[in-house]
Amino acid sequence: MKEMKNMLIAQSGGPSSAINASICGAIARGMASSRIKHVLGAVNGMQGFLERKIINISDQMKTSEDFDLLIHTPAHALGSSRYKIPQENKEIYGKIAEILKEYNIGYFFFNGGNDSMDTVNKLSEHLKRNGEDIVAVGIPKTIDNDLELTDHCPGFGSAARYVATSIAELYLDTIVYPMPAVTVVEIMGRNAGWLTAASALARETGVPAPHLIYLPEVDFDPDAFIEEATRLIAKDRHILIAVSEGLHTADGNYIADKGSAVDMFGHKTLGGAATELEKQLKHRVKIDGLKTRAVQLSTLQRSAAHCASNVDLSESYQCGYRAVEAAVNGKSGIMITIARISDIPYVVRYDEGNLDQIANREKKVPAAWITEGGTDVSEEMMVYLRPLVTGETSELIVGGLPRFFRFDLDKTVLPWEVA
Amino acid sequence: MKEMKNMLIAQSGGPSSAINASICGAIARGMASSRIKHVLGAVNGMQGFLERKIINISDQMKTSEDFDLLIHTPAHALGSSRYKIPQENKEIYGKIAEILKEYNIGYFFFNGGNDSMDTVNKLSEHLKRNGEDIVAVGIPKTIDNDLELTDHCPGFGSAARYVATSIAELYLDTIVYPMPAVTVVEIMGRNAGWLTAASALARETGVPAPHLIYLPEVDFDPDAFIEEATRLIAKDRHILIAVSEGLHTADGNYIADKGSAVDMFGHKTLGGAATELEKQLKHRVKIDGLKTRAVQLSTLQRSAAHCASNVDLSESYQCGYRAVEAAVNGKSGIMITIARISDIPYVVRYDEGNLDQIANREKKVPAAWITEGGTDVSEEMMVYLRPLVTGETSELIVGGLPRFFRFDLDKTVLPWEVA
Numbered sequence: 001m002k003e004m005k006n007m008l009i010a011q012s013g014g015p016s017s018a019i020n021a022s023i024c025g026a027i028a029r030g031m032a033s034s035r036i037k038h039v040l041g042a043v044n045g046m047q048g049f050l051e052r053k054i055i056n057i058s059d060q061m062k063t064s065e066d067f068d069l070l071i072h073t074p075a076h077a078l079g080s081s082r083y084k085i086p087q088e089n090k091e092i093y094g095k096i097a098e099i100l101k102e103y104n105i106g107y108f109f110f111n112g113g114n115d116s117m118d119t120v121n122k123l124s125e126h127l128k129r130n131g132e133d134i135v136a137v138g139i140p141k142t143i144d145n146d147l148e149l150t151d152h153c154p155g156f157g158s159a160a161r162y163v164a165t166s167i168a169e170l171y172l173d174t175i176v177y178p179m180p181a182v183t184v185v186e187i188m189g190r191n192a193g194w195l196t197a198a199s200a201l202a203r204e205t206g207v208p209a210p211h212l213i214y215l216p217e218v219d220f221d222p223d224a225f226i227e228e229a230t231r232l233i234a235k236d237r238h239i240l241i242a243v244s245e246g247l248h249t250a251d252g253n254y255i256a257d258k259g260s261a262v263d264m265f266g267h268k269t270l271g272g273a274a275t276e277l278e279k280q281l282k283h284r285v286k287i288d289g290l291k292t293r294a295v296q297l298s299t300l301q302r303s304a305a306h307c308a309s310n311v312d313l314s315e316s317y318q319c320g321y322r323a324v325e326a327a328v329n330g331k332s333g334i335m336i337t338i339a340r341i342s343d344i345p346y347v348v349r350y351d352e353g354n355l356d357q358i359a360n361r362e363k364k365v366p367a368a369w370i371t372e373g374g375t376d377v378s379e380e381m382m383v384y385l386r387p388l389v390t391g392e393t394s395e396l397i398v399g400g401l402p403r404f405f406r407f408d409l410d411k412t413v414l415p416w417e418v419a
Numbered sequence: 420m421k422e423m424k425n426m427l428i429a430q431s432g433g434p435s436s437a438i439n440a441s442i443c444g445a446i447a448r449g450m451a452s453s454r455i456k457h458v459l460g461a462v463n464g465m466q467g468f469l470e471r472k473i474i475n476i477s478d479q480m481k482t483s484e485d486f487d488l489l490i491h492t493p494a495h496a497l498g499s500s501r502y503k504i505p506q507e508n509k510e511i512y513g514k515i516a517e518i519l520k521e522y523n524i525g526y527f528f529f530n531g532g533n534d535s536m537d538t539v540n541k542l543s544e545h546l547k548r549n550g551e552d553i554v555a556v557g558i559p560k561t562i563d564n565d566l567e568l569t570d571h572c573p574g575f576g577s578a579a580r581y582v583a584t585s586i587a588e589l590y591l592d593t594i595v596y597p598m599p600a601v602t603v604v605e606i607m608g609r610n611a612g613w614l615t616a617a618s619a620l621a622r623e624t625g626v627p628a629p630h631l632i633y634l635p636e637v638d639f640d641p642d643a644f645i646e647e648a649t650r651l652i653a654k655d656r657h658i659l660i661a662v663s664e665g666l667h668t669a670d671g672n673y674i675a676d677k678g679s680a681v682d683m684f685g686h687k688t689l690g691g692a693a694t695e696l697e698k699q700l701k702h703r704v705k706i707d708g709l710k711t712r713a714v715q716l717s718t719l720q721r722s723a724a725h726c727a728s729n730v731d732l733s734e735s736y737q738c739g740y741r742a743v744e745a746a747v748n749g750k751s752g753i754m755i756t757i758a759r760i761s762d763i764p765y766v767v768r769y770d771e772g773n774l775d776q777i778a779n780r781e782k783k784v785p786a787a788w789i790t791e792g793g794t795d796v797s798e799e800m801m802v803y804l805r806p807l808v809t810g811e812t813s814e815l816i817v818g819g820l821p822r823f824f825r826f827d828l829d830k831t832v833l834p835w836e837v838a
Contacts, residue, residue: 015591015592015595044596044597047597048597073591074588074591074592075588075591075592075594075595076595079594079595079596079597080595080596081596081597082596161819161820164820165725165820165821166719166723168820168821168823169493169494169719169722169723169724169725170717170718170719170722172434172492172493172494172722172823173434173493173494173718173719173721173722175494175498176434176494176495176498176499177463177498177499177500177501178463178466178467178498178500183718201820202820204817204818204820205820205821205822205823206822206823206825207823293718295715295717295718295719296714296715296717298589298714298715299589299592299602299712299714300585300588300589300592300714302592303588303589303591303592304585304588305588306584306588306725306726307725307726309819311819386818389818389819389820390818390819391819392816392819397811398623399623399805399808399809400580400728400730400808400809400810400811401580401583401584401587401620401621401623401624401808402584402587402624403624403625404587404591404624404625404626406625
């Protein structure tokens, strides 16, 4: 019989409402496995791991209520980092392997998006090349829904539910006064417009909003925008426009370009596409008394656990759970994927995708799912989206307010304590 | 026996998640009354009423599901207006009385805030003075919670629940990265800081946020702000600051002052207090790598029906219901008020307040409920706030998304159709 080893899980990238459901599934499966001794967690992703900020999760999750709370707690309970391993830094994988061995870790899990999957992929290759008895498996997470090989990504459905619900409510808020009004709502998504496309689900509630949907997959034409908006305001009086933060013109310039600011991954810092379009509407639409408003859904769209989709939370849990099962069965260099069997009834199957085909790629909204004028999405998109936002979250509410699970992230362990 | 007459309800001011619960209570009581023939609604408040945009609500609400949907639909289902009757315009009340008689209306209800209550008050006086057999009663509504004589205002509890829940979620989103970070969240409330104070309820979820609370009742000191924020970031690393849109310095200048823009009521157009404070933090706090973010809770804080408080919705319903009972009993020139009997258990009684003591006044946060430094609220405030956000909304959700009730606002009636 194989020797018992520890497992370690780390989280990375941007927050989501479902990311802790994923580690919850992994922790539960890990704690129940006869092959796994301790379930460890790295604090603040790879950055904290390299600094040996490692906690013993098995010691901190004692009751079934802890698990229930963790599932419904938004944003990385273990903390995240934006640290990206530089391409040229090959030695780092050796250093990671050393720390893994130090803590007797046989199973490494990384819960994140495209960049994180690149790390898992390279680490897994390094471990195989060096004959280490350690596996590395990816657990998908991104509200951007842009990972390859998987039908959709954990975290997306909850963000989509929040976006669609909020857009419907914002529309009802837009129409109350007699004067013509337009609300421009900005939604996250740099290069992939999935979440902005999900705004179309607001129509399921019976409202006509959004009237226009602008995705980063389509080059933005400012003149056509003003023409189309003017026509719709003249016709419907009150309209709502959904716009992706990554909107850009044909020359590649972002509408929200704030200059040369970039984040630690070298991505441009965006924000303000809605504000920019609102300004254009205010100055260029020739309709008397037009009231304009820009709304940023802000970081709430990725952290509003109170509006999570239960389908998303349970799929996210399953992805974590099955990652541990795959690892215990010796798999490495893979990510758990979701394959859709059927739309109605909605049925999925969990699968494994090779990280070579996932890392550093971005799945964008297919052109066939965008309508001809480029300002709406097709019925195929709606069929795809509908099941993902279903199921109300059942988070614990006391006195009208949610309760959360918090790890003690300062209670780090030393290697000999978990040997 | 008294002759049957029609009743008419109109809505005014800014949206809330509970405003339709109030008209729902009024409509239900009106439809069940042997003294009331038709329940009519004015489209777009007093502005639409003066243009005789009047619909027959009795014809449009047919099933109990319609009532249930209307209770949970945010933002004025009858439309609103920002039209304020000029002080010097005395003849307008004569015109209103003429239209009321034209449509055989014996009971007039206005659902709104301070400005609306002034209208009801003056109209009621005019009707009494002229011996008209018509009564006018106010139904309170404002997320600002600033109406006199009532313990709190319909709409406030739901907005407070959204604010507290969102602040807790935004805090969890703020702490994920290792670098120091501060999130500044802007909350509605020009002169009264009740809703900003409600952000303190986020702590009930177990998070330490907000770390600082800035109300318009306290003169803002930019230097003390930077000093206090610096101290807290150095201590806690990640902090969240709640700030009212109406924040101003001792000289009366708004932090968010955008120049001379005013709305149709002559109020200054505000927005951007959080953005301004974020800018100050970015430039003046000397802490390496500090990440700053400004979040506007936007119009969602007043229209996010999905996060409504059930206590608020049922109290709002009762205010509408009891307004009709009072009117049928001959009362006029009053507004239904909520009197608190007990905090724990939470028990209220409905009462009637004289509009003379309500119209055009603003109830601000008492100084005794603000802590000494002016950056937090006292336990008395918490005791006051806690019951108001309790009870989860039970809105109809289909496929993960809400459903709403919409009146056909174009289907206006002529006087002889409802005579």
